[in-house]
Amino acid sequence: MIRVVILGSGNVAQHLYTGFLDQKHAKVIQCYNRKRLLFHPAQEENSITDDIGSLKEADIYILAVSDNAITPLSAQLPFKNKLVVHTSGSVPMKALCNLNKRGVFYPLQTFSRDKNIDFDSVPICIEAEEEKDVHLLKDLATPLSSKIYEISSDQRNILHVSAVFVNNFTNHLFSIGNDICKEHNIPFEILYPLIQETAQKVIQMNPDQAQTGPAIRKDTKTIERHLNILSDPLQKEIYQTLTKAIQSKYGKKL
Known part of the structure; x- marks a missing residue:
């Protein structure tokens, strides 16, 4: 033992x-x-x-x-x-x-x-x-x-950076989503199936192939409507930063 x-x-x-x-x-x-x-x-x-x-x-x-x-x-x-x-x-x-x-x-x-x-x-x-x-x-x-x-220690450090993105940052986005729902009296639980499907999908297929949403579609009208809904300046900044990152990765510009 x-x-x-x-x-x-x-x-x-x-x-x-x-x-x-x-x-x-x-x-x-x-x-x-x-x-x-x-x-x-x-x-x-x-x-x-x-x-x-x-x-x-x-x-x-x-x-x-x-x-x-x-x-x-x-x-x-x-x-x-x-x-x-x-x-x-x-x-x-x-x-x-x-x-x-x-x-x-x-x-x-x-x-x-x-x-x-x-x-x-x-x-x-x-x-x-x-x-x-x-x-x-x-x-x-x-x-x-x-x-x-x-x-190795070097590999583990890189792995930890990846883990921060897929866990800590993602959880913060869940928290923002919860705040937005609470602000507008919408039950956050409505999003549970979407959260589960998103997590399951990236296990079953490459995350690049799983990407959807207005940013990758270059749906500027929807993006503008979303930004008008957000009252918190930091939420707006995060939305714009992530939209830009998605469009940059997939060859589309703001």
Whole structure:
């Protein structure tokens, strides 16, 4: 059995703990966070510590902390030559202190505290300096997910940029759509089937082929009507920027 210690108190730490809870191949033997937060009702109080000097002996130490905390926390670890990995999409593996063996265990998914995650469908990107540690990370990840990828720090950084576009920016557009509906007393739920179809379509076909709407059609009258509806200057700017980007990509001009 692979012994795991999770350091951190955020959403990724919580979901990793829950994900490993029913696994027979790995056991989270301890969690470290300064608030001594419990991640699950079944978790025992004595498995939580806020004292970094009292970390238990483990095979893998997972730093599920903010990007800025990775380097300083890894330098505070009270041991050497252990496998220490972080879960960040954008931080290089070498940001970890070199007194320990370094690696990455990056689950590429958006994590919210109150939303359950099916880890089997979550891609897990792994990286390590030594081949034996790559195998250990594969052994840790494989029973958890069916989608395991060996990804370098440079590749992972590029992947993270893409993820920001398809998730964070897209979610912000959903938020804008919700605001517009709310402003005009329209139920946002009317758009749910469209949101689902849009997401499913880009899985089934190339996003370039899936592009529709007034921008690609060069429907200037509809675009003008939409801009007249928008009362928020920032919403107008975003609409115009995205319209210009779509038309530029597909060879059409404003």
